Amino acid sequence: MAQLNVFLCFLVLLSFTSFCQGAKWWCVADEWATDVTLSAFLDRACNRGYCIDIKPGKPCFLPPTIRSHASYVLNLMYTRTSKCPPHLGIRVQNDPSYGRCKYR
Numbered sequence: 001m002a003q004l005n006v007f008l009c010f011l012v013l014l015s016f017t018s019f020c021q022g023a024k025w026w027c028v029a030d031e032w033a034t035d036v037t038l039s040a041f042l043d044r045a046c047n048r049g050y051c052i053d054i055k056p057g058k059p060c061f062l063p064p065t066i067r068s069h070a071s072y073v074l075n076l077m078y079t080r081t082s083k084c085p086p087h088l089g090i091r092v093q094n095d096p097s098y099g100r101c102k103y104r
Contacts, residue, residue: 025091026103027084028071038070041088045073053101060101071096072103079104 029038045051053060053076054069074089075096084091097103 023093024095025078025093026096027074027078027089027091028096029067029074030086030088030090033070033088035066037088038066041085042066042070042073045077050076059099062099062101072101075103 042051050073051069052058054072055061056064060069060072070088074084078084078089078091095103
């Protein structure tokens with residue numbers, strides 16, 4: 001029983017340490033968001049200058065899908081505002097970066 005208590009205390013301490021260090025979060029397109037909704041979002045975001053890295057030849061252009069581009073732009077906006085719109089995005093702890101496309 002004492003070993004179990006020590007183990008449980010260790011788990012609590014480990015959880016607390018991770019929480020205090022601040023886990024890294026990203027905002028990506030929610031699987032339930034439609035392409036129509038994500039496309040409208042991208043139109044607005046691109047008009048505000050958020051789409052530089054998803055243009056042809058840029059690191060995050062491939063794959064050239066609405067969902068992939070929306071995920072990158074959602075996260076870029078998230079890094080600036082700390083807001084992940086619930087009807088468009090979802091917060092994740094797995095880094096969505098791939099190849100040369102680095103999510104901040």
